[in-house]
Amino acid sequence: MKEFVILAAIVALLVGVVLSGVRMIIGPTIYDRVLAFDTAGLDVIGAILLVEILFDTGVFMDVVLVIALLGFLGTITLTAYLEGRLGD
Amino acid sequence: MTDLLIMMATILGTFLMVVASLGVLRLPDFFHRVHPPAKSSTLGLMFLLIALVMEFPDVETITKGVLAFLFLAITAPAAIHLLTRAAYRQGIPCASEPRPDDYRKFVDRHHDDLDPDRKPVDAGHD
Numbered sequence: 147m148k149e150f151v152i153l154a155a156i157v158a159l160l161v162g163v164v165l166s167g168v169r170m171i172i173g174p175t176i177y178d179r180v181l182a183f184d185t186a187g188l189d190v191i192g193a194i195l196l197v198e199i200l201f202d203t204g205v206f207m208d209v210v211l212v213i214a215l216l217g218f219l220g221t222i223t224l225t226a227y228l229e230g231r232l233g234d
Numbered sequence: 235m236t237d238l239l240i241m242m243a244t245i246l247g248t249f250l251m252v253v254a255s256l257g258v259l260r261l262p263d264f265f266h267r268v269h270p271p272a273k274s275s276t277l278g279l280m281f282l283l284i285a286l287v288m289e290f291p292d293v294e295t296i297t298k299g300v301l302a303f304l305f306l307a308i309t310a311p312a313a314i315h316l317l318t319r320a321a322y323r324q325g326i327p328c329a330s331e332p333r334p335d336d337y338r339k340f341v342d343r344h345h346d347d348l349d350p351d352r353k354p355v356d357a358g359h360d
Contacts, residue, residue: 155247165258214309228324
């Protein structure tokens, strides 16, 4: 029962990644694409957490931290690039 | 009992995250679309992290889980806030005119290097 629920949740999160990917493709502005990339990254983090529960292991925790850090840095870097500066 | 709580947290967190992705796809313009990942997605991740910590209640997982919890709770909304600020200053159009628009007055008063008649960078909402 628990395995089935977790597996279905992983599939649902991957569907969420696909939905964000559609927004990433159709845009229409670059800001929408950055936002959709951020959302897809959060969905992937959630899926990795559930894979950890499914495989009964704790080794992917570092992967979660690294993906969270890289997603944040990516969004901040693209924002600074788009705005031309960072901060007031 | 623990299994039931884990399943409930998993279902709730997954629901929130999928709804956030759906909102990013379906909402009418950029300033609507920033809300789902900033609020719903972050809360969904918190529930999934709670499910993980309930599944493995050992020191290592709890430490890293709390670390990921704090980091994501701070950075995910902050990054999207910066993105929204950059988009507003670029002049991305809203589906409906925001009223009252206090931030526009602030930007006009404090940032006279920005062109007040600035045009959108690209085609607006679809």
